[in-house]
Amino acid sequence: MDEIRVKNLEVFCHHGVYKEENVLGQKFLVNIVSKVDTRAAGKTDELELSVSYGDICRCVKKEMTKQNDKLLERVAERLAECILLQFPLIKEVEIEVKKPWAPVLMHVDYTSVKIKRSWHKVYIGVGSNLGEREEYMKLAKEKVSALPDTKNFKSASIIETEPYGYTEQGKFLNTVYSIETLDTPAEFLDKLHQIENEAERKREIHWGPRTLDLDILLYDDLVTEDEEITIPHPELTKRLFVLEPLCELAPRGIHPLERRRYSDILEDLKEKEK
Incomplete structure (x- = not known):
């Protein structure tokens, strides 16, 4: 993926644990690396096909000066979220917030926090039979x-x-959603x-009747070992009913573990159940 970089953007604002930092303020330096597909813009010279680094700078300054935070971690998180939400063409962003005048009572060039955040494609299994x-399906979609x-919510038909596993129950309505999120799997599941x-x-009851069932099926190509x-x-x-x-x-x-297309897995499963 191509990159649009901003190096050492200087912003004077008020962030820090100590009272003096929040009253007097200080200089911060921000590095931004935005992952964008710039090929179309490079071929056409059309700005709307890329992202203005000037707009990125103005977004960062506005976000940094609108409130005071104690931690650089919080500042960096807000900046990443702001950029990803404001600029749809940016798929991933790396933010480093530097604090040259950090009050550590020793000489340092600067202290900093660097994070990387991106959009994640999630597929969600949806079911209701109670x-x-x-x-309930309407509620889930809303x-x-x-x-x-x-962003980019989509729903299948x-x-x-018929019920799966525990069969002594009514028929289900099922579908699958896709959506892009900034959340981690745990945050999204919550x-x-x-x-x-x-x-x-x-x-x-395991696999029993339920008013609404929402399961994370896929999260990018992630494979977890989390219990x-x-x-x-x-x-x-x-x-x-999922496939x-x-x-x-x-x-x-393509399934991230089996490395086979879902359409091929579906056809094989249909053959087995004939």
Whole structure:
């Protein structure tokens, strides 16, 4: 990915733990590396196909001076979020916030915090088979599409399916969403659980009936070993009601572990279940 760089942007503002820092203020230097595909702009010389480094600088200055923070970590996080939300063409940003006048009572050139943040593509499995199924599916779509720090929400078609695993229950409505988020998997899963709670989801029987079920199926090409969040979802390749809507959104998508297209996995599963 191409890069647009800003080096040592100087901003005078008020951040720090000590009272004097918040009263007197001090100089900060900011380095920004924005990952952007600049090929179209390079071929056409059209500004709207790239990102103005002047606009990036003005965004950073405005964000740094609008409030006082104690930690450079907080400043850097706000700057990364601001840039990614304001400039849709930027896929990833690296921010370094330098503090040349750090009050450490020793000589240092500067102290700094450097972070890297980016958009992440997430696929979400959605299901409901209890109560007003259509209303719960409508609630899920409204809430997930409106989550903060997200963009490019898409929904596959809703299908009705037989229950999986625990079969003594009603039919499900199922679909898959895709969305881009700035959240980590844990942060995003927490937001999904909050939506399930709004739908009064009860976890009483494994694979049992539920008003609303929201599962992270995929998060970029991430493969986790986390006990709380297993990505890719371990049942993804075994479920027609997941693969069918997933293939609608990502017809040429490739499973990060099996290295096979979801469409091929779907066709094999259909053959097995004939």
